[in-house]
Amino acid sequence: MTDEGIIREVYRVLEDRRDNPVDSYTSGLMTDDEKRAEDKILEKIGEEAAEVIIASKNDENLVEEAADLIFHTLLLLVYKRVPLERLLDEFSSRRK
Numbered sequence: 001m002t003d004e005g006i007i008r009e010v011y012r013v014l015e016d017r018r019d020n021p022v023d024s025y026t027s028g029l030m031t032d033d034e035k036r037a038e039d040k041i042l043e044k045i046g047e048e049a050a051e052v053i054i055a056s057k058n059d060e061n062l063v064e065e066a067a068d069l070i071f072h073t074l075l076l077l078v079y080k081r082v083p084l085e086r087l088l089d090e091f092s093s094r095r096k
């Protein structure tokens with residue numbers, strides 16, 4: 001699988017968890033009454049951002065913590081129904 005392929009695959013699974021909720025971590029975060037679900041995801045992003053800062057300062061687990069932050073940011077985009085193509089296009093448009 002290409003590097004971009006794994007992101008696509010995770011995104012597709014998250015969209016499925018959103019649309020066909022099961023008893024799982026990501027479905028649990030995305031299914032709640034609308035406001036609370038968004039707040040739970042945003043709170044998680046705040047926690048993960050703090051964990052990235054600590055990991056960097058301590059030179060410990062930076063890759064794992066960065067993956068957690070990126071993952072929860074993707075989860076927010078899925079929850080907000082942003083197509084992955086929009087994110088990829090945004091990166092492409094910044095190419096110099």
Ligand SMILES: N=c1c2ncn([C@@H]3O[C@H](COP(=O)(O)OP(=O)(O)OP(=O)(O)O)[C@@H](O)[C@H]3O)c2ncn1[C@@H]1O[C@H](COP(=O)(O)O)[C@@H](O)[C@H]1O
Binds near residue numbers: 067
């Ligand atoms: N990539 C991930 C992924 N990365 C991180 N996490 C979860 O994100 C959480 C990170 O939170 P923390 O670092 O605070 O650790 P924690 O203390 O265990 O977290 P909490 O107690 O706060 O939940 C953990 O529960 C991890 O399991 C992920 N959970 C799921 N995925 C992907 O999402 C897909 C759907 O997941 P499920 O909904 O669980 O099936 C899976 O197939 C995976 O590909």
